Amino acid sequence: MDTYLFSLVVILVGGILPLFTYKKFTVMKAACVIITAIGSFTGLYAALSFLIHPVENAVISWPWLHHFEIALQMDAMAAFFLIPIFFICPLATLYSFHYMHHEKQSGKTAISYFFSAVLFVSMALLTTANNMLTFALAWEIMSLSSFFLVVFDFRNKETRKAGYLYFIFAQAGALFLFAAFAVIYSQTGTLSFDSISAMPENMKLIAFVLAFMGLGSKAGVFPLHIWLPHAHPAAPSPVSAVMSGVMIKMGIFGIIRFYMLLAPAGEIYGQIILVAGMISGILGVVYALGVHDIKRLLAYSSVENIGIILLGLGLGMLGVATGNSTMAAFGFAGGLLHVFNHSIFKSLLFMGAGSVIHKAGTGKINELGGLMKTMPVTGKTFLVGAVSISGLPPFNGFVSEFLIYYGAFYGLAHGSSFLLPMLTIISLAVIGGLAASCFTKLVGVAFLGEPRTENAAKASECGIAMRISMVVLALSCIVVGVFPEPFVHIVFRVVSGLPIAATVSPTVFIDLVRNISLVAVLFLGILGITMLLRKGLYSGKPMAKGPTWGCGFTQPTVRMQYTGTSYAMSIVGFFRPFIHSENVYSGIQKIFPGKTTYKTKVSDRAESAILETVVKPVFWVLDKLRWIQHGEIQLYIAYIVLAIVILLLAQ
Amino acid sequence: MIHLTDVILSITILSVLLTLGSNRLMALVKIIALQGVLVSLTPLFMEHHDKLTGGILFLTPITVAIKGLVIPAFLFFAVKKASIRREIEPIISYHASLFAGLAMILVSAFIVDRLPLNLPGSHALLLITGITTLAAGLLLMMGRRKGITQVIGYLMLENGIYLIGTALAREVHTLHVLEFGILLDLLAGVMIMGIILTNINRAFDDMDTSLLMRLKD
Numbered sequence: 001m002d003t004y005l006f007s008l009v010v011i012l013v014g015g016i017l018p019l020f021t022y023k024k025f026t027v028m029k030a031a032c033v034i035i036t037a038i039g040s041f042t043g044l045y046a047a048l049s050f051l052i053h054p055v056e057n058a059v060i061s062w063p064w065l066h067h068f069e070i071a072l073q074m075d076a077m078a079a080f081f082l083i084p085i086f087f088i089c090p091l092a093t094l095y096s097f098h099y100m101h102h103e104k105q106s107g108k109t110a111i112s113y114f115f116s117a118v119l120f121v122s123m124a125l126l127t128t129a130n131n132m133l134t135f136a137l138a139w140e141i142m143s144l145s146s147f148f149l150v151v152f153d154f155r156n157k158e159t160r161k162a163g164y165l166y167f168i169f170a171q172a173g174a175l176f177l178f179a180a181f182a183v184i185y186s187q188t189g190t191l192s193f194d195s196i197s198a199m200p201e202n203m204k205l206i207a208f209v210l211a212f213m214g215l216g217s218k219a220g221v222f223p224l225h226i227w228l229p230h231a232h233p234a235a236p237s238p239v240s241a242v243m244s245g246v247m248i249k250m251g252i253f254g255i256i257r258f259y260m261l262l263a264p265a266g267e268i269y270g271q272i273i274l275v276a277g278m279i280s281g282i283l284g285v286v287y288a289l290g291v292h293d294i295k296r297l298l299a300y301s302s303v304e305n306i307g308i309i310l311l312g313l314g315l316g317m318l319g320v321a322t323g324n325s326t327m328a329a330f331g332f333a334g335g336l337l338h339v340f341n342h343s344i345f346k347s348l349l350f351m352g353a354g355s356v357i358h359k360a361g362t363g364k365i366n367e368l369g370g371l372m373k374t375m376p377v378t379g380k381t382f383l384v385g386a387v388s389i390s391g392l393p394p395f396n397g398f399v400s401e402f403l404i405y406y407g408a409f410y411g412l413a414h415g416s417s418f419l420l421p422m423l424t425i426i427s428l429a430v431i432g433g434l435a436a437s438c439f440t441k442l443v444g445v446a447f448l449g450e451p452r453t454e455n456a457a458k459a460s461e462c463g464i465a466m467r468i469s470m471v472v473l474a475l476s477c478i479v480v481g482v483f484p485e486p487f488v489h490i491v492f493r494v495v496s497g498l499p500i501a502a503t504v505s506p507t508v509f510i511d512l513v514r515n516i517s518l519v520a521v522l523f524l525g526i527l528g529i530t531m532l533l534r535k536g537l538y539s540g541k542p543m544a545k546g547p548t549w550g551c552g553f554t555q556p557t558v559r560m561q562y563t564g565t566s567y568a569m570s571i572v573g574f575f576r577p578f579i580h581s582e583n584v585y586s587g588i589q590k591i592f593p594g595k596t597t598y599k600t601k602v603s604d605r606a607e608s609a610i611l612e613t614v615v616k617p618v619f620w621v622l623d624k625l626r627w628i629q630h631g632e633i634q635l636y637i638a639y640i641v642l643a644i645v646i647l648l649l650a651q
Numbered sequence: 652m653i654h655l656t657d658v659i660l661s662i663t664i665l666s667v668l669l670t671l672g673s674n675r676l677m678a679l680v681k682i683i684a685l686q687g688v689l690v691s692l693t694p695l696f697m698e699h700h701d702k703l704t705g706g707i708l709f710l711t712p713i714t715v716a717i718k719g720l721v722i723p724a725f726l727f728f729a730v731k732k733a734s735i736r737r738e739i740e741p742i743i744s745y746h747a748s749l750f751a752g753l754a755m756i757l758v759s760a761f762i763v764d765r766l767p768l769n770l771p772g773s774h775a776l777l778l779i780t781g782i783t784t785l786a787a788g789l790l791l792m793m794g795r796r797k798g799i800t801q802v803i804g805y806l807m808l809e810n811g812i813y814l815i816g817t818a819l820a821r822e823v824h825t826l827h828v829l830e831f832g833i834l835l836d837l838l839a840g841v842m843i844m845g846i847i848l849t850n851i852n853r854a855f856d857d858m859d860t861s862l863l864m865r866l867k868d
Contacts, residue, residue, distance in 0.1 A: 633801070634742055634792070634793045634794070634795075634796075635793075637789060637792045637793045638793050640789075641789050641793070
């Protein structure tokens with residue numbers, strides 16, 4: 001526990017230091033990277049050593065403002081969620097070393113480093129929070145510091161808009177969360193986490209649903225995800241990497257934490273989570289197919305992955321409710337492992353996207369192309385991330401999705417219920433397929449083929465710090481995919497904290513995982529041998545290189561290539577009831593057609609629905625109340641006095 | 652026997668009434684300086700503070716300096732720079748304000764009487780003075796047009812809060828936290844108002860806050 005606190009202090013120091021040293025730009029960045037790395041590795045060590053040798057009663061608390069108490073507790077779940085925090089954050093900081101390259105923005109960069117450090121620390125505190133007050137405090141600090149990170153480029157109007165949207169969602173989410181706390185407090189009369197499970201069942205459901213709304217808006221569960229596709233393109237890439245890779249997982253963490261604290265009976269919890277997971281998963285990936293901005297796409301893909309995680313957790317909750325402990329264990333294990341995996345590959349993808357935007361100057365995939373040749377490291381690591389996120393073996397996404405599949409099939413076979421596990425399997429399959437097509441679109445259009453614009457053609461490889469971060473993450477994807485055993489062990493240790501899962505022996509997991517490992521090693525072996533053979537057989541033979549999509553034409557043009565739009569059109573069209581796309585097509589009339597245009601724009605159904613049902617009525621009401629704001633200061637003060645008097649009389 | 656606290660409190664009440672009846676800005680600044688000093692001295696003469704702890708000795712001079720010197724000086728220069736002498740066309744007339752001030756004393760005495768507090772002797776008077784000062788400050792902010800007068804109203808409001816805090820705080824420790832909090836609040840508030848006032852003055856050649864209505868969309 002002491003090591004853990006020490007690491008937080010170190011990270012915070014790493015964040016405060018740049019505020020004083022911003023005049024020396026490179027020194028500041030280097031110092032921040034090194035200190036953050038030291039702090040994070042200490043923290044990682046603390047978390048891992050706790051997972052390997054758990055300590056009883058790792059609790060610490062101190063009084064705050066006489067009446068309250070800040071309480072921290074390290075347990076297996078907290079330690080598990082600390083791993084992505086302490087793993088991704090230093091890499092993102094390292095990445096930013098070359099990403100934040102404008103020396104003129106030195107002051108701004110320093111402030112951004114400060115808020116990053118605050119964000120890291122608040123996330124770590126959140127995982128170890130041991131009462132509602134600490135949780136709420138860490139939650140708010142996390143929301144606010146990430147807001148400041150999002151509006152880094154505050155001179156841009158779009159960025160400010162995205163920032164406000166995020167702010168509103170973060171605060172509205174916090175409102176729901178606090179409402180849940182209020183419900184709990186009204187039942188237990190204490191802010192502590194200990195007596196929550198003693199609440200009456202119907203109250204538990206209300207508290208859980210409220211908390212789920214609040215936590216879900218942070219996690220990006222489907223109708224509450226709207227801020228994600230706006231905030232991520234606006235934020236600098238290392239920030240997006242941390243936010244999407246780690247911060248939205250804090251919402252998931254909250255859901256699991258509250259579920260465990262409430263310890264509810266009844267299948268409704270699992271059902272809610274499963275349905276939310278299916279909706280986010282499928283619609284998230286469909287929207288990801290529909291959008292053609294690299295970071296917006298990744299943001300929607302985060303929504304999809306949150307869906308997958310929720311599917312795992314929902315299966316787990318269903319398993320707990322129906323007494324099917326194997327399904328419960330596999331569901332939770334799959335969901336948790338996917339949390340870890342997603343944090344790796346989503347950060348990797350966002351970093352890749354960042355270096356593309358950095359070098360090519362645009363994130364619109366229809367303006368990119370051929371980057372694999374000019375940016376080999378970014379391209380290859382991005383490919384690794386894309387394959388992992390599509391859930392293909394032998395990478396890490398496969399392992400976690402496989403565990404969820406296994407849990408669902410097990411539930412199906414051992415009859416806890418039929419419909420939901422079946423639907424889970426179907427939606428996982430649909431998600432997997434669509435994710436694969438979505439990322440073939442992304443990699444195929446942006447990295448393969450020929451550059452579509454001047455900027456894309458001029459792109460060069462990014463700085464070494466950025467490359468190191470990406471390579472480390474890509475290697476982690478492979479390591480987790482090929483040797484998942486230790487990671488599954490860790491996840492199982494977390495799951496065994498659940499009362500129901502105690503009856504499942506880890507050997508079931510281990511056997512399964514060893515098989516995955518074996519197949520992955522075989523696959524990689526065959527791949528390696530094939531590549532060697534190819535090299536050997538082709539050596540010394542003449543080889544000609546032509547432009548991609550050349551296909552024998554003498555004068556191919558880059559516009560002959562598939563665009564992201566045309567590639568995704570058929571799938572997006574299939575999901576038309578759920579996704580609104582406007583098409584403008586001028587058509588072809590003559591035998592030798594003239595200029596013709598095709599344009600498609602996808603707008604988010606959830607966004608327009610919220611706009612219609614929430615924002616417009618609120619605006620209408622506020623418009624009617626405009627006369628209150630007349631500009632007379634004296635009368636404003638009178639309002640205040642009136643309000644105080646009414647409050648005093650009402651007492 | 653006349654208790655020293657009673658004297659201080661009476662002068663405070665008088666200064667409050669004076670602010671309500673006066674229309675000269677310089678006079679208002681001077682009164683508020685006096686009031687600030689008086690108010691910050693009150694904790695020294697309270698019964699439960701007969702042990703002069705280090706905290707009091709350290710804080711009182713600071714409070715006196717800020718309330719009696721720094722802020723009034725600030726206002727003094729503001730008035731000089733803006734070269735306006737007096738309040739014209741108050742929203743609530745001087746007579747009405749004075750009358751309201753007297754009514755406030757009665758009402759606050761009534762309120763304090765009704766409150767379920769058992770305060771030692773002079774604390775009740777302190778509370779009455781505090782509430783009156785607070786209410787008068789609010790009245791001043793509502794009833795006058797010039798920015799300077801509103802700042803003075805705000806200062807009076809804070810003085811009132813300070814007095815109420817002194818009356819209600821049981822422990823010396825809490826009192827200091829409270830006082831210092833108020834003081835910081837006050838400084839920040841006056842600074843901000845100063846900036847706003849300068850801007851209004853620059854934009855409209857006057858300190859009339861009702862001119863701000865023109866900024867409305």
